[in-house]
Amino acid sequence: MPPVRTLGQLLEDEHLLTWIRDAVGGLHAYAAAGAEKQGKRLAMAVTCTGCTAKKTCCHSKVVARLYEGILVASDLVAAGRDTPELREQLRAAAEAMETTPPRDWRRPCVFLDERERCTVYAVRPVPCGAVLVYTNPTLCTTRAAPIKAYIPNEEYAAATAFEEQFRERFALRKKVGRRYLGVLPRMVLVALEAWHRTDFRDYLRQLSWPSDEDIEQQRA
Numbered sequence: 054m055p056p057v058r059t060l061g062q063l064l065e066d067e068h069l070l071t072w073i074r075d076a077v078g079g080l081h082a083y084a085a086a087g088a089e090k091q092g093k094r095l096a097m098a099v100t101c102t103g104c105t106a107k108k109t110c111c112h113s114k115v116v117a118r119l120y121e122g123i124l125v126a127s128d129l130v131a132a133g134r135d136t137p138e139l140r141e142q143l144r145a146a147a148e149a150m151e152t153t154p155p156r157d158w159r160r161p162c163v164f165l166d167e168r169e170r171c172t173v174y175a176v177r178p179v180p181c182g183a184v185l186v187y188t189n190p191t192l193c194t195t196r197a198a199p200i201k202a203y204i205p206n207e208e209y210a211a212a213t214a215f216e217e218q219f220r221e222r223f224a225l226r227k228k229v230g231r232r233y234l235g236v237l238p239r240m241v242l243v244a245l246e247a248w249h250r251t252d253f254r255d256y257l258r259q260l261s262w263p264s265d266e267d268i269e270q271q272r273a
């Protein structure tokens with residue numbers, strides 16, 4: 054009989070956090086290199102690196118994969134930030150985000166601090182690290198002129214491919230036509246709620262996961 058372990062114990066025993074962290078970090082690096090390469094072709098520099106403007110990109114709807122939520126949750130657990138107050142904030146943000154179209158969502162991310170800094174920067178999901186623009190940072194807020202952005206299609210395809218490996222390693226059977234992803238606060242909350250459960254696979258499987266069509270609607 055394999056040992057009965059909580060999600061947190063499984064992650065630690067099998068060094069799965071390092072594996073996820075390397076995959077997500079690798080995609081951040083790939084996006085940064087890709088954006089720089091494209092910038093050279095366009096004779097434009099990526100402006101996010103030195104951005105001191107209001108982080109409007111962190112006031113947007115972020116759809117993340119469960120493994121990215123697990124990575125953020127691991128950081129919160131390790132830093133003693135998994136509190137009832139934070140879970141309530143995540144729950145409220147998730148419910149609001151799930152019922153608001155992306156174009157109407159203009160609220161700060163739960164992880165953005167008062168200085169407009171990401172408090173989970175090292176473990177932020179791929180969609181956060183792949184938002185890279187070439188235009189003046191103030192345009193991200195004012196929209197006074199078109200924004201020129203890097204399109205991370207390859208990174209998103211690789212992140213989706215990694216989801217297959219993630220389910221394999223975690224013995225999470227795929228629900229037919231469904232994907233383990235959702236809005237970022239929901240994915241982090243789900244990961245925190247699963248963290249100390251030995252029945253975390255049953256808990257995760259019984260949740261309502263979206264189909265590819267649902268995902269397109271969430272992003273529309």
Ligand code: SF4
Pocket residue numbers: 100101102104105106107108109110111184185186189190193
């Ligand atoms: S996307 Fe815009 S607001 Fe966000 S870091 Fe880049 S330049 Fe700044």
Ligand code: SF4
Pocket residue numbers: 110111112115162163164165170171172173174177178181182
């Ligand atoms: S996780 Fe960090 S980078 Fe992503 S939206 Fe939130 S504050 Fe911004």
